[in-house]
Amino acid sequence: MGGQTGFGPVPAGADAGPPFAADWEARVYALAAILRRRGLFNDDELRDAIERLPPQRYLAASYYERWLGALETLTAEKGVP
Amino acid sequence: MSYPVGARVRVRTGDPDHHTRMPRYVRGHTGEVVAVLGRWPLPDDRARGIDPPRVETCYAVRFSAADLWGSGDHTVTADLWESYLDRS
Numbered sequence: 001m002g003g004q005t006g007f008g009p010v011p012a013g014a015d016a017g018p019p020f021a022a023d024w025e026a027r028v029y030a031l032a033a034i035l036r037r038r039g040l041f042n043d044d045e046l047r048d049a050i051e052r053l054p055p056q057r058y059l060a061a062s063y064y065e066r067w068l069g070a071l072e073t074l075t076a077e078k079g080v081p
Numbered sequence: 082m083s084y085p086v087g088a089r090v091r092v093r094t095g096d097p098d099h100h101t102r103m104p105r106y107v108r109g110h111t112g113e114v115v116a117v118l119g120r121w122p123l124p125d126d127r128a129r130g131i132d133p134p135r136v137e138t139c140y141a142v143r144f145s146a147a148d149l150w151g152s153g154d155h156t157v158t159a160d161l162w163e164s165y166l167d168r169s
Contacts, residue, residue, distance in 0.1 A: 044128035048100035 025064040032067055041074050049073045082168065083138055088114045089169040090142060092161065100128035103165040106149050107142075107157075111169040115158060116141040123162055137163040 011017065020026040032046060041049075049070035053061070057069060084090055094109045102124040118139040126134030142161050146153030 042127050044100060044102075044124040045130070047102075047124070048128035051100060 020064075021062075028064045028068050028071065032071060035071070035075075040078055040080065045074065046070055083163070084114045084117075084140060084166065084168065086114050086117060090114060090140070090161075090166040091169040092142075093165055093167060097125065099125055101125050101165075103161065104159060107144060107159050107161070110144055110148055112142040112144040112159075114140045115143045118160060121162070123164070135164070139163070140166065142166070 020029070035041065036043065036046065046067075050058075050066045052073065053066060053069045058066060061069065089111055090113075091111045092103060092107045092109060096105075118141060120136050121139045122134040122136050139160055139162050141158050143156050143158045146155045146157050149157060
């Protein structure tokens, strides 16, 4: 589902606001960062897993909900208990 | 094939069944190389666990927004790997 148009502009710079809308988003980000640093996956595998979410889920999800979905996919596929 | 700054390049078409960093909205469009960014592993290979991945020169390619979307007087610049491109 990646690379589609129609999602509108991405706020950037002073208009962007705080980086996380809720604490859980920061935790998802931190979890992804530490798993990537430990070598469970690389950034392209994370992007690929985001794009492999079922289209209905992808379109209904917020940015970090997609990250969470991708982490569920990657930890299951790579055998993390 | 390598491209100097100023070269006109056309992004390939097609829809690979694996991850790629070639956005759909630039496929088939022609742009201008505005920077050569060095050599980087190909995301298409890294996403699939191909080890070692192909390593290619990456280019910043500038497009007219009006070309891509039919309106807009600004430009859009995308980082694109060499195998995504043909000389225009």
